[in-house]
Amino acid sequence: MDFNDTPEEARFREEASSWLAENAPTDDAFRALSPLEQAKVWQKRKYDAGWACIGWAPDFGGRGASAIEEVIWRQEESQYDLPANFFLIGQGMIGPTLMAWASDEDKARFLPQLASGEEVWCQLFSEPAGGSDLAALRTRAERDGDDWVINGQKIWTSGAHYSDYGVIVVRTDPTVPKHKGLSYFYIDMKAPGVEIKPIKQLTGDSDFNEVYFTDVRVSDSQRLGEVGQGWQVSLTTLMNERAAIGGSFGQMDVSLAMSVAAEVEIDGRPAMEDAAVRARIADWYVQEAGLKYTGYRSLTALSRGALPGPENSIGKLVGAPKMQAMSSYLMDLLGASGAIADEALAAKAGIIQRAYMGAPGLRIAGGTDEIMANIIAERVLGLPQEPRLDKGIPFNEVPTG
Amino acid sequence: MNFEFSDEQQLLREQARGFLTEHCPTSAVRAVLDGDQDWDAALWQKVAEMGWTATVIPEAYGGLGLSYYELAIIAEEMGRSAAPLPFSSSVYLASEAIQRFGNEAQKSAWLPRLASGECVATVAMAERAGRLALEQLETRRGGSQLSGTKVPVADASVAEVAVVLARSDAGLEACLVPLQQAGVSVEPVLTFDTSRGHSSVTFDGAEAEVLGETTLNPEDWESLLDGAAVLLAWEQLGLAETALTQARDYALQRFAFGRAIGSYQAIKHKLANMYVKNTLARSNAYYGVWALSGGSDELPLAAATARVAAIQASTYAAEENIQTHGGMGFTWEFDCHFYLRRAKLLSLAIGSEAVWQDRLVSALAAQSAAA
Ligand SMILES: Cc1cc2nc3c(=O)[nH]c(=O)nc-3n(C[C@H](O)[C@H](O)[C@H](O)COP(=O)(O)OP(=O)(O)OC[C@H]3O[C@@H](n4cnc5c(N)ncnc54)[C@H](O)[C@@H]3O)c2cc1C
Ligand SMILES: Cc1cc2nc3c(=O)[nH]c(=O)nc-3n(C[C@H](O)[C@H](O)[C@H](O)COP(=O)(O)OP(=O)(O)OC[C@H]3O[C@@H](n4cnc5c(N)ncnc54)[C@H](O)[C@@H]3O)c2cc1C
Numbered sequence: 001m002d003f004n005d006t007p008e009e010a011r012f013r014e015e016a017s018s019w020l021a022e023n024a025p026t027d028d029a030f031r032a033l034s035p036l037e038q039a040k041v042w043q044k045r046k047y048d049a050g051w052a053c054i055g056w057a058p059d060f061g062g063r064g065a066s067a068i069e070e071v072i073w074r075q076e077e078s079q080y081d082l083p084a085n086f087f088l089i090g091q092g093m094i095g096p097t098l099m100a101w102a103s104d105e106d107k108a109r110f111l112p113q114l115a116s117g118e119e120v121w122c123q124l125f126s127e128p129a130g131g132s133d134l135a136a137l138r139t140r141a142e143r144d145g146d147d148w149v150i151n152g153q154k155i156w157t158s159g160a161h162y163s164d165y166g167v168i169v170v171r172t173d174p175t176v177p178k179h180k181g182l183s184y185f186y187i188d189m190k191a192p193g194v195e196i197k198p199i200k201q202l203t204g205d206s207d208f209n210e211v212y213f214t215d216v217r218v219s220d221s222q223r224l225g226e227v228g229q230g231w232q233v234s235l236t237t238l239m240n241e242r243a244a245i246g247g248s249f250g251q252m253d254v255s256l257a258m259s260v261a262a263e264v265e266i267d268g269r270p271a272m273e274d275a276a277v278r279a280r281i282a283d284w285y286v287q288e289a290g291l292k293y294t295g296y297r298s299l300t301a302l303s304r305g306a307l308p309g310p311e312n313s314i315g316k317l318v319g320a321p322k323m324q325a326m327s328s329y330l331m332d333l334l335g336a337s338g339a340i341a342d343e344a345l346a347a348k349a350g351i352i353q354r355a356y357m358g359a360p361g362l363r364i365a366g367g368t369d370e371i372m373a374n375i376i377a378e379r380v381l382g383l384p385q386e387p388r389l390d391k392g393i394p395f396n397e398v399p400t401g
Numbered sequence: 402m403n404f405e406f407s408d409e410q411q412l413l414r415e416q417a418r419g420f421l422t423e424h425c426p427t428s429a430v431r432a433v434l435d436g437d438q439d440w441d442a443a444l445w446q447k448v449a450e451m452g453w454t455a456t457v458i459p460e461a462y463g464g465l466g467l468s469y470y471e472l473a474i475i476a477e478e479m480g481r482s483a484a485p486l487p488f489s490s491s492v493y494l495a496s497e498a499i500q501r502f503g504n505e506a507q508k509s510a511w512l513p514r515l516a517s518g519e520c521v522a523t524v525a526m527a528e529r530a531g532r533l534a535l536e537q538l539e540t541r542r543g544g545s546q547l548s549g550t551k552v553p554v555a556d557a558s559v560a561e562v563a564v565v566l567a568r569s570d571a572g573l574e575a576c577l578v579p580l581q582q583a584g585v586s587v588e589p590v591l592t593f594d595t596s597r598g599h600s601s602v603t604f605d606g607a608e609a610e611v612l613g614e615t616t617l618n619p620e621d622w623e624s625l626l627d628g629a630a631v632l633l634a635w636e637q638l639g640l641a642e643t644a645l646t647q648a649r650d651y652a653l654q655r656f657a658f659g660r661a662i663g664s665y666q667a668i669k670h671k672l673a674n675m676y677v678k679n680t681l682a683r684s685n686a687y688y689g690v691w692a693l694s695g696g697s698d699e700l701p702l703a704a705a706t707a708r709v710a711a712i713q714a715s716t717y718a719a720e721e722n723i724q725t726h727g728g729m730g731f732t733w734e735f736d737c738h739f740y741l742r743r744a745k746l747l748s749l750a751i752g753s754e755a756v757w758q759d760r761l762v763s764a765l766a767a768q769s770a771a772a
């Protein structure tokens with residue numbers, strides 16, 4: 001164990017940081033682009049220089065870097081304020097799924113474009129009747145010669161409106177138990193019959209969508225895994241979701257808390273000197289550091305060939321409620337002016353208020369707090385599931401309320 | 402001892418609930434949240450006709466002369482429906498300030514119009530981020546002129562007059578300042594709850610008169626805030642009750658893994674925790690309104706207890722109601738977020754949780770020193 005860089009790692013860090021210093025765009029022309037365009041420009045620049053998805057094999061557009069090097073790269077890159085979230089789902093979750101399940105032709109066709117940011121992907125899993133209970137999804141795919149015909153509806157699909165491709169889980173056999181009747185495909189989001197409708201979120205933004213499928217044809221060659229193996233393929237995506245999302249949530253971190261506490265006074269003294277405020281900051285730091293080092297530990301395991309496991313659920317389970325609690329508390333410190341959301345007037349340009357409104361979504365997206373806790377209890381600790389009425393019977397006989 | 406509201410008071414509750422269910426459905430809240438308006442003016446009119454703005458104003462000034470018990474009941478129902486109205490600003494704070502600190506002429510001039518609802522008033526306290534420090538206020542009065550900036554001021558855009566906390570050479574004062582005058586500019590300020598308007602109010606030599614023509618004893622201002630804390634606690638309790646009801650209804654109806662989600666202990670316990678917090682908040686709010694009505698010297702303790710409990714109950718219920726709804730709860734289209742916005746907004750008004758925890762313990766210490 002060594003928390004410091006080895007000489008080799010230090011060299012890598014130096015290389016990464018000097019490349020970033022020379023190439024990270026900060027100019028006004030770049031800042032004038034939309035966030036998505038910024039993300040694409042930056043991603044392509046990284047790709048061309050061999051700094052995109054560095055852990056991926058060179059054939060797929062990466063440089064075969066080690067897990068530790070990925071951490072070092074992320075640490076260095078995070079010192080710049082650059083948009084990256086647009087590729088989180090594609091590169092973090094779908095890339096690894098394609099690597100595990102796609103044909104060699106498809107890997108060669110799609111992974112480099114995913115790494116370069118030229119193609120954006122979304123995840124078409126959740127449905128109105130199947131969120132936590134993903135395997136309850138109802139969207140149907142029926143075989144028609146070499147094709148499948150998809151009918152149904154997905155919901156909460158982040159980024160569907162700017163995505164080129166998506167991965168979708170569909171029901172190919174409703175007469176067998178729910179997990180056995182699913183299959184997994186990738187689809188062209190511009191295909192005829194795909195209709196995307198934005199959903200307005202609590203925050204006022206529209207980052208996710210409803211996606212309707214009417215007689216959408218996909219070729220059987222777009223299937224990942226066997227017919228009926230869709231649940232296993234989905235789990236590859238979901239497990240990587242844990243690893244990709246992790247516990248780092250925007251700018252709601254201890255350094256922000258310290259900065260607010262230094263600017264605001266309590267009884268004529270900086271809030272930083274208040275014992276209760278210090279205790280809160282200490283608690284958050286314990287969580288932040290614990291998550292960071294848990295992440296490093298699991299990366300070490302990954303670098304030895306382990307797959308991302310259910311223990312990764314801890315990141316979001318700790319991180320999302322922490323984001324909610326911290327933003328709430330920081331608004332409290334600001335007092336009445338904590339309600340101000342106007343970027344020009346609010347402390348920290350309103351990011352605290354935006355975080356408080358966004359946090360409920362993070363406690364739900366990618367598996368709710370309750371599902372994450374169940375995963376830890378059941379898959380890590382081996383506790384039994386609560387009694388189930390949906391197991392071992394054909395899907396079309398499961399109670400639906 | 403008697404720990405219940407009277408029959409007439411229960412009747413008032415039923416009447417208030419029926420009225421707001423009819424006239425303030427969630428679509429009315431949504432209209433203000435989504436639109437350019439800072440309030441539901443038509444609803445205010447109707448609420449005034451019901452006499453709610455007159456509840457505790459003495460009959461001599463055109464009020465109903467009822468007790469804080471009646472006002473607490475109305476406050477809870479206002480919270481339950483998340484009414485987009487300047488009720489807390491005008492009724493719990495400004496009318497109270499004028500009644501407590503005004504001289505005869507000021508009371509005669511303003512209270513009847515506040516009672517009838519034709520005039521809306523607000524209170525302007527905060528000037529910058531952080532806890533309100535009375536000795537550091539930068540808004541100054543000299544002669545009949547007031548200068549300084551208050552931000553955020555709730556409901557200033559719909560108020561005719563504001564009670565402005567300021568300082569003069571003599572010390573702390575509450576000044577009465579009509580807002581429609583040349584020396585006052587009211588600029589809208591975006592907050593996370595646009596179902597209540599907020600503003601930045603700048604006074605530049607504005608005409609102002611000192612309430613009661615004398616300096617304000619800080620303890621008297623705190624006592625005013627104690628009263629407002631009790632009434633806000635009732636309003637937040639109403640919010641918390643709606644959040645719990647919504648969560649319970651959804652938990653019964655939403656199925657996952659072949660069962661209602663309410664059959665999972667994670668959800669059951671969440672709802673039970675909401676119920677526990679709401680019940681503690683309600684009982685503490687009873688204690689608070691009792692102390693407020695009787696002018697008990699336990700008010701500082703009772704008010705702080707009620708406020709801390711209500712802040713905790715309402716923010717928890719609002720946050721976990723969304724969580725119970727899953728993705729649906731995170732949409733604009735579902736109503737869950739109204740209660741999150743309002744619960745947090747009311748938690749930040751008149752001093753946030755830590756301020757009142759501090760006051761609570763000070764009141765406890767004072768009590769045990771006296772015993
Ligand atoms: C911001 C955001 C972005 C998203 N992006 C995507 C995306 O890109 N692609 C995609 O496919 N999906 C996406 N989702 C959907 C997300 O995965 C689901 O919302 C989530 O899994 C919950 O499902 P649900 O909304 O149907 O809630 P439900 O499953 O109906 O849950 C309702 C409540 O019941 C609880 N519950 C359910 N089952 C149990 C149980 N067994 N034990 C205890 N409690 C239980 C839940 O924890 C929750 O509190 C996104 C969601 C959000 C909020
Ligand atoms: C948005 C979202 C994110 C999720 N993220 C994760 C995650 O990061 N890690 C995770 O383990 N699960 C994850 N899951 C799945 C979760 O563990 C539960 O399996 C799921 O919520 C409940 O599914 P179920 O009860 O229908 O399936 P279960 O009854 O739990 O399982 C159905 C079948 O899948 C198998 N299975 C389930 N989980 C695993 C596993 N981890 N490894 C091998 N086989 C398995 C079971 O043995 C069983 O045969 C996620 C689910 C959702 C909705």
